[in-house]
Structures are given as C-alpha cells and as structure tokens.
Amino acid sequence: MRISTLRIWYQIHKWTSVICTAFMLLLCITGLPLIFHHEIDHALGYSVDPPALSSAAGRADVDAIIADAEARRPGDAVQFLVADPHQPNAWYVRMGETISNSDVSAFYTYDARSGQLLGDYPLNQGFMAVMLRLHVDMYAGLAGTLFLGAMGMLLAASLISGVVLYGPYMGKLAFGSVRRQRSQRIRWLDLHNLLGIVTLVWFLVVGLTGVINTLSIPIFGHWQSTQLAEMTATHRDHPPPAQRGSAAAAVAAAQRAEPDMQLSFMAFPGNPFAGQHHYMAFMQGTTALTAQVLKPVMVDAASAEVTASRNMPWYVTALLLSQPLHFGDYGGLPLKILWALLTVITIAVLGSGLYLWLKRRETPIEERLQKLRLQTAGVEAVRQ
Amino acid sequence: MKAGRPYRIWAAPLALGLISGIGLTAALLGEGWLDIVSWTALAVPVICCAWYSFSDRVN
Numbered sequence: 042m043r044i045s046t047l048r049i050w051y052q053i054h055k056w057t058s059v060i061c062t063a064f065m066l067l068l069c070i071t072g073l074p075l076i077f078h079h080e081i082d083h084a085l086g087y088s089v090d091p092p093a094l095s096s097a098a099g100r101a102d103v104d105a106i107i108a109d110a111e112a113r114r115p116g117d118a119v120q121f122l123v124a125d126p127h128q129p130n131a132w133y134v135r136m137g138e139t140i141s142n143s144d145v146s147a148f149y150t151y152d153a154r155s156g157q158l159l160g161d162y163p164l165n166q167g168f169m170a171v172m173l174r175l176h177v178d179m180y181a182g183l184a185g186t187l188f189l190g191a192m193g194m195l196l197a198a199s200l201i202s203g204v205v206l207y208g209p210y211m212g213k214l215a216f217g218s219v220r221r222q223r224s225q226r227i228r229w230l231d232l233h234n235l236l237g238i239v240t241l242v243w244f245l246v247v248g249l250t251g252v253i254n255t256l257s258i259p260i261f262g263h264w265q266s267t268q269l270a271e272m273t274a275t276h277r278d279h280p281p282p283a284q285r286g287s288a289a290a291a292v293a294a295a296q297r298a299e300p301d302m303q304l305s306f307m308a309f310p311g312n313p314f315a316g317q318h319h320y321m322a323f324m325q326g327t328t329a330l331t332a333q334v335l336k337p338v339m340v341d342a343a344s345a346e347v348t349a350s351r352n353m354p355w356y357v358t359a360l361l362l363s364q365p366l367h368f369g370d371y372g373g374l375p376l377k378i379l380w381a382l383l384t385v386i387t388i389a390v391l392g393s394g395l396y397l398w399l400k401r402r403e404t405p406i407e408e409r410l411q412k413l414r415l416q417t418a419g420v421e422a423v424r425q
Numbered sequence: 426m427k428a429g430r431p432y433r434i435w436a437a438p439l440a441l442g443l444i445s446g447i448g449l450t451a452a453l454l455g456e457g458w459l460d461i462v463s464w465t466a467l468a469v470p471v472i473c474c475a476w477y478s479f480s481d482r483v484n
Contacts, residue, residue: 386470
C-alpha cells in the first residue's frame, strides 16, 4: 500500500473514532446491564412468572382479561395483547392514555389459566429504565436515536479503517504480540490492535444491527403508510364500528388462518399497527429462526373474520432479524454471558484507542512507519 | 510499502472472523446443539483475548 493511501486510512480511523468513542463507551456501559434485562427484572420482582399449578388448568377468557385491564384504568385504552411463546401461561396487556399513543401507561401480566392479574410492571422507574433511555435515545427522542445510529455508522467506518491499518502495522510482528518490555504506549497499541482484530466481527455485527434498530420507527412508519394502508384500503370509507368485537374471537380466527404459527402480539382497532376496523394479529413461527419473523393477520373487529394477511416486506424482516443479533438474547444465559464479556473487551478497545489518541506523539505518520520498519528490520537482523 | 506475507498476517484474523460468524449465526438457526455451537464458537475470541493479553510470553 502506498504511504499516502495509508495516511488517508489513518486519518479516517483517527477522526471517526474520535467522534464516536464517547458515545460508544456510553452504549457499551449502558448495554452491559441491558443484556441481562430479563433476569434483572425477575430478580427485582418487576416481572413475574405464572405460578405452577398442580391440576391441569383450563384457559381464562381473554375478553374478561381485557375487561379487567380496562376497569383498572378507565380513561386508558388497551393497545396490545402480548403473548410469550416461552411463557404460554401468561398474557400481557399493554395500555396507553389513548389507543394510538406511543407511550405505555400500564403493562399488566395476567395468568392465562385463572385470568388473575399477576403483575403491574413499574414503568419508567429504577436503574434499568435509566440505562434503557440512555442506550436508546439519551432522553432526546427520535432525534437522539437517529444520532446514535449515525455514531454507529462512524463506528463501522472506524472498524473497517482499523482493519486496513492492521496489515501494515503487523508487518513483522507475530499474531498476538504484546511488547511488554517496551513503553506503555507501545504496549497499549499492541493490545488495542489485538483486542480489536479478535473481536472485529462480533463488534461490527452488534454495531450494524444497532444502527438498523435505530431505524425501527421510520421502518415501521414506512410499512404502516404503504402495506398496512393497502391492507385496510377496502374499509377506508366505512365508519369505525360502534362496538369493538371479541378479542378472543380475533385471536382464535388468526390462529385458524395460520395454524402452524403462534401469536406474538395483537394490536387493537384504532392503533397505528391495526387500522380503524380491525384487530391485527402479528403471528410468529415456531422454530428458532422463524420465531424472529412476524406475519400480520388482519381480523375484522366486528365479524371476527380474517380479511387479509401478508408476509412482512424485506426491510421489516431485516429489522426483526437484527434485533436478536444486537441483544444477544437468542441462545440462553451462556450466550448473554459471552455477550457481556465481549462488551467488556470492546470497552477495552475503545478505552485503549482513546488513551492512544490522548498520548499521541506529535510526529507524522510517515516518520512513525519508517521507525517501525527500521525497528522490525532490526529485530529480523537480530533473529538471523 | 511492503506488507509482509499476507497469509502470515491474515490467517488468524480470518479464522477468528469465521468462527465469530458461525457463533453469531448458529443459535439463530435452531436450539439445542446449535446453541452449544454458538457458545463454543463465541468463547474462542474471548479466550483468545485473555490468553494473549495476560500471558507472559516475551515477544
């Protein structure tokens, strides 16, 4: 590689890193506890599992559960009925101040057998809620989320330019070399290169899937204004039904339409994910891979008939598949622990990069590379 | 500038990248033994970092 080309790559690596490192450190540090969100919520008693029942219990009426939730918050609206394939004995009911409000006002857990309320998730409070907001939008809404997405793009540029620099840097060094007898700066430079190249693919995948996740509001917005609008077009000129029909009947109808799938969540009529006249049941597959992908099934809210269903477009599927790859929640607790360890190594890569920049020598890159070549040539001469 | 022999420099990073890719994908495709493939594969870069960072080899 020509020295002038290398110099450009070095400048790219330096400046993309300088800009994004502070935000990446924030994301890594807040992301660390978020990996164990589920476990921490259970340990704190925020989330509860349905108790084990000795006798073979029946199933509670879903409409009675919805009515119970509505009675608890009379001014609010039930927005979503949520299922969890890993927890078949529970239903979750999400409410908002209005049917279309993007903020949650209550998230109830019900026993799917007895219909009893098991838990009321404490929203927007505690340590984990702060971690989540700092990680998702730094309390700056969609603008904050998109900004973090842009920082993620800079990270990707930083990682790729780092790989380009790795080759010439390693010219005469063996893989994994950490020159401990040299200055502290050289030692940290070696460590930065080692840890960076070893964790490269994981860091790049988690970074880029994070970028895709920052686009979730625009991505679903596009789906709503195109595909969902087409699905509901037949009812556009009808007035909304005076009374909402049975949610239980809608769930059953969606299940009959897609017998090989299971319910992930169902949006209620009037919600932006459903349309004015319909329930929208989002079905998921039953294998590890297909469970990540959703298929919306539209059910007439008055007649409980399935009126339309179609697969999600590629851009929604890409978003849905990027979620597990960012969260690391698809391979049990051992995978989460590995995710955390890799995050810690990533913090070391970011921290050492920052250290190297702060301790940078005011010598041009040409001079440094010249030194490196002389010095490695010297090493070779000694070895021979 | 001369970049040395590419194979010597890139063999280990390529292998680690491939192993990481397998680790990231396996558990997504299924459960059971594929989870174990993911755990084993993603443990490789973690162990590799620890080994070279903390070993007292003189380079």
